[in-house]
Amino acid sequence: MAGGRTVFRPVPLLTCAWPDEILFMHTVSTCVRSSRHAFRPVTLRSLLIDFNSYFASVEQQLRPELRGRPVGVVPMLADTTCCIAASYEAKAFGVKTGTQVAQARRLCPGIVFVVARHAEYVRIHHRAVAVIDTIAPVEQVLSIDEMACSLPMGWTSRERATQLALRLKAALREALGECLRVSIGIAPNVFLAKQASNLQKPDGLVVLDATDLPGPLLRMQLTDLTGINVRMLARLQASGIHSVEQLWRARREQLRVVWGGIAGEAFYDRLHAVELGLPPAGPRRSLGHSHVLPPPMRSAEGALAVLDRLTQKAAMRLRREHLLAGAMTVALRLTRGRGERLRPQRSARFAATADTRALLHTLLALWPDMVPPGWVPLKVAMLLHDLRQPGQTSGSLFAADAPGSDAQQAALWNAVDALNVRFGRHTVYCGSGHSGRDEAPMRIAFNHIPDLQTEE
DSSP states (O other), rough: GGGGGOOOEEEEEEEEEEEEEOOOEEEEEEEOOOOOOOOOOOOOOOOEETTTTTHHHHHHHHHHGGGGEEEEESSSOOSBBBSSSEEEHHHHTTTTTOOOOOHHHOOOTTTTEEEHHHHHHHHHHHHHHHHTTTSOEEEEEEEEEEEEEEOOTTTTTTHHHHHHHHHHHHHHHHHHHHTTTEEEEEESSSSHHHHHHHSTTTTTTEEEGGGGGGGGGGGGGGSOOOOOOOOHHHHHHTTTTTTTHHHHHHHHHHHHHHHHSHHHHHHHHHHHHHHHHOOOOOOOEEEEEEEEGGGGGOHHHHHHHHHHHHHHHHHHHHHHHOEEEEEEEEEEEEEGGGEEOOOEEEEEEEEOOOOHHHHHHHHHHHTTTOTTTTOOEEEEEEEEEEEEOGGOOOSSSOTTTTOOOOOHHHHHHHHHHHHHHOTTTSSOGGGGGGTTTTTTTOOOOBEEEEEEEEOO
């Protein structure tokens, strides 16, 4: 690298065998020009699969009577809730994620609302990943409806990558059904592959080579780019960047200032087709659940019962992931007349544990007076944080064979979990959550795929 010389360095990435004709040693030569700009683009590397209107499409596939009709997927059948997904037939009328049910009815009088079935979405997600992985190596599952793949050596040209994408589309259609359409983006890195997948929906296929840039991106808005939310938009605009073209022309150092650190440089590199790879997954920092209360549970007693249920679910997740929690936060959203809002929140720290009863005792200690007289709870949330591995914390000072010891409690809850996995989630549970046991069903967060054995 000294004296401006160009150094070619072979980097072995992957050895793998795949069906049909793909048997390869995935080795590339990476061109390094300076220590400041780590990796320069060489070729197409990444393929991203984005399922179109995933929840609504699953419902249309499983229920043929919904096909071709505008569909809104909702958490519950109530005019006060909002759509968590909409089919393309509904989107044509302006219905989208977040549209309130009452407004959706006005926009699209013929819309059909269906209650979300998250377990079905997770099952089909796992089937989809299995199908994709037989054709191209799945590098990372980004969300319930997005998977990033590495292009195998020999399939990195525009023509070959397109052939691979068409094979994926055909295989998914055959395995999952005609309603499960996908948009595929192919690019030098995952970031640009994601943007490419957004350029043509539904059922799109866009290849975005380094030589194409920035052309296709210029018709996008800044907030269309992954990683730019409303707050980041304001910071960009304060720096004189109001369009994707201006963002493209901005200097690397300028984006470092806007982002307040090296994240800006990383964004610059990804935007300019530099292959940085996916960041390594760090340790889980928190684990929790939230739930919008249905009208019958909008009381202090109902809110506590649902929080009890959420805590029991979170405790089982802790044990499944071999984690302990050292802190809990409980948050509420309350309302009363004239649209007033209140968001109380309380936290507590404690000896790290995954014991359900200990966590419920903490919940009860935090609960008094969280719902003041005259206020109505609309939403509840609980978060377990300060997570650690069992080996990262000191055990009990009491003897391991003492009555009620940590070892005995762990054995007890492992047995409870085993019974609930085998016979259903309500087989054994703490009676304090009885009135809320049918509330807070499985929910799918953006970057978390629920464990069916824990949640179902």
